[in-house]
Amino acid sequence: TWTHLDDHTLINSNNTMKESANSSSVPVIDLNDPNASKLIGHACKTWGVYQVVNHGIPISLLDEIQWLGQTLFTLPSHQKLKAIRSPDGVSGYGLARISSFFPKLMWSEGFTIVGSPLDHFRQLWPQDYAKHCDTVLQYDEAMKKLAGKLMWLMLDSLGITMEDIEWAGSKAQFDEKACAAMQLNSYPSCPDPDHAMGLAPHTDSTFLTILSQNDISGLQVQREGSGWVTVPPLHGGLVVNVGDLFHILSNGLYTSVLHRVLVNRTRQRFSVAYLYGPPSNVEICPHEKLVGP
Template identity: 55%
Template sequence: MPSITEDVSIGNLGSLQTLPDSFTWKFTSSDSAVEESVPVIDLFDPNVITLLGDACKTWGAFQISNHGIPQKLIDDVESLSKTLFDMSSERKLEAASSDKGVSGYGEPRMTPFFEKKMWCEGFTIADASYADHFLTLWPHDYTKYCGIIEEYKGEMEKLASRLLSWILSSLGVTVEDIEWAQNMSRGVIRLNHYPVCPEPERAMGLGAHTDSTILTILHQSNMGGLQVFREETGWVTVEPVPGALVINIGDLFHILSNGKIMSVVHRARVNQTRSRISIAYLWGGPAGDVEIKPISKIVGPVEPAIYRPVTWNEYLRIKYEVFEKSFDAIRVVNPTN
């Protein structure tokens, strides 16, 4: 077992019996979760548009049932993830993401924004290069696993498009009112593994953050850990509902809606008894040089834009530089003037 003074490999976290100092977070009473639940919305409900709009405005997060994604496909991706993360640290590191690339194995990309490390390892699927990593990990089965991922990406993209259309309808606009919507980039899949932790009350699986894209569709295994922050009450644990998926609204949707829809702050906690898998599909974003701003039909003399136009690349750069203060950096100082 590595000593707590050694550089700990994320691939071996589950074998540690003592929490290293580099993974030890300090918590206050305000970090405790309250007894409350995010909305669970049946997509077959005749009032689905109203329900989605209300959840986006008051929570920025919700769970959906009757979403149409085959349970077998979700189970296959979860099984793929478990097989990957059960590999030795050395084997997983053979598929590590490069300094210039995104796809591959590694720690959370937001790690540099926090003083302490997170009790998490993951694999990102952002472009076609993931197939080369799969070939390294599964030389005999990589085509099967690539097929599972491609099917999952296709189903997630269709579901994300449906949700976008419905939520926009709750605001009185359509996808056609977003100039670049027809050339939306495809989503990114992030497979996350939160190993068993010897001192979960002092560790963090994933630090508090918002997603930069339009929305995230999340499957979490039957062991919960996701928490969302609500201004009125504080941290709320999103308990897994069998067959349901979690939706987190991201920064881009918040900007498009001129602040009407919340970009939800969320984090992941860990536990001492069972490891946890989550599968995140982060969807939506234009080309880097495309200008993003509040939808023109939403703003006007009565309700001016509260965010200035920025290119997508500029916003991502701002987010990388100031992290949780990115909205402040693009906010219009006196929108009524």
């Protein structure tokens, strides 16, 4: 376990936060705002993370995917283990991938979905797997559309057009070839949250990650000058992280945000991360428009 957690926000049994005086707020951006691209660009440059509202994803679908995660993680352990991720696989039940670097620190469990969850869901819910598969399919389609929209808004804020991205092809072609994964996360209540971590500090190796979180705080991002800043749950809102690949593409102009998750003494936290990246055969490098002479 952690011997101590320096410079972090403590979560007490009432889920209230004791925040440092210099904490500031992660930007919240309305995608219906005509200046959305400019606002997103500023957020990516100064924070590496932002929240979006009026994003087009029905709240009912966000609630459904949260309910799916809760239903999955409340299954008995022996049932969940029927869908365990194989050592060389990417999909299934297990700890977060980065947990291998922090074997004693992680107070969480996860379920990764790449492609169809049909085989694993048949193991988990032999009688009614189909409705859960339908929820995942609907969520994946909606998220892929939103992720593509956000990516092009972020590129637009850098002055980069679709024609500037040679490997993108048409928007429809890119949307078809883009790689994506879904990660369901559970952070159980922890009897000693000051000496445990839900998810250790890390960045995402993606273009961007879209996160739906329930009403329990825990996600924090690091910002220069402010330390660790809590990203408060916003009903119907979605958190968007800049990933490592976009940091590279932007030639370092946009920050790949370091983030972590704290645990709560009495309440369980659930989240769903949608990790979005380029086609697997594409090598990402700083765009020539953003490289000086």
